Amino acid sequence: MNQEHLVEQLFAFLVSGDRPASRQLVSEALKDDFAPEALTTDVFWPAAEMINSLYRADQLTNLAHHYSTRLLRNLVDDIQSCYTQLPRRNRRMLMFCGNHEAEELEAQIVADLAEANGYEVFFAGGGIANDEILGEVGKIHPDILLMFASTGEDLPNIRQLIDTIKEIGACPDLQFVVGGGVFSRAEGLPEEIGADLWANSPQELLEKLISDKDRRAAPDQRTVGRSRRNVRTAA
Secondary structure: OOHHHHHHHHHHHHOOOOOOHHHHHHHHHHHHOHHHHHHHHHHHHHHHHHHHHHHHHOOOOOHHHHHHHHHHHHHHHHOOOOOOOOOOOOOOEEEEEOOOHHHHHHHHHHHHHHHHHOEEEEEEEOOOOOHHHHHHHHHOOOEEEEOOOOOOOHHHHHHHHHHHHHHHOOOOOEEOOOOHHHHHHHHHHHHOOOEEEEEEOHHHHHHHHHHHHHEEEEEOOOOOOOOOOOOOOOO
């Protein structure tokens, strides 16, 4: 089974709500020596992006969207226990996301993979107010604050949160990381809101986090002063 065919098959099963067929497809892929992590990054993630893209374009019904996001999240829950756990990196990651099912699904994929890659992950999902996030930053002193958003409505809060943490000097070595569809669709947006690092996929994000040279202010990855422009509304 090649990756493209798997994505197409899984997508068809997901949008129709076919739970047994979806699970059977995953089981067959694992038997064909598809590593659990690869199945997540190369099949689940593209399927999730396809679902979100079609839904935003009004090419997927609300019913199909609900079927697919909930079923895919169930598959993600099941497979994460099969990941190979790498040695601990002694780095804490605090994660939040926008308040939508699709955002929580993609953010959970990132959280599960990051934990398997050795990070101590605290993932709260969406709907958390900035003052609570600030309190948690002060409580657990994370090395990384990762904020995941797929729509433009979350951007003002993310920017305000980054600005506030920098202004009060809380956790001066904290790395601000962003991900999600809205940052992929709007070029320059991560720098504009003050993020240190961003990526378009879980693999890319983990590679950048692991790389010391990326973390230490490589010119193409960190913000070196930014103008105070209004956050754009991303499509």
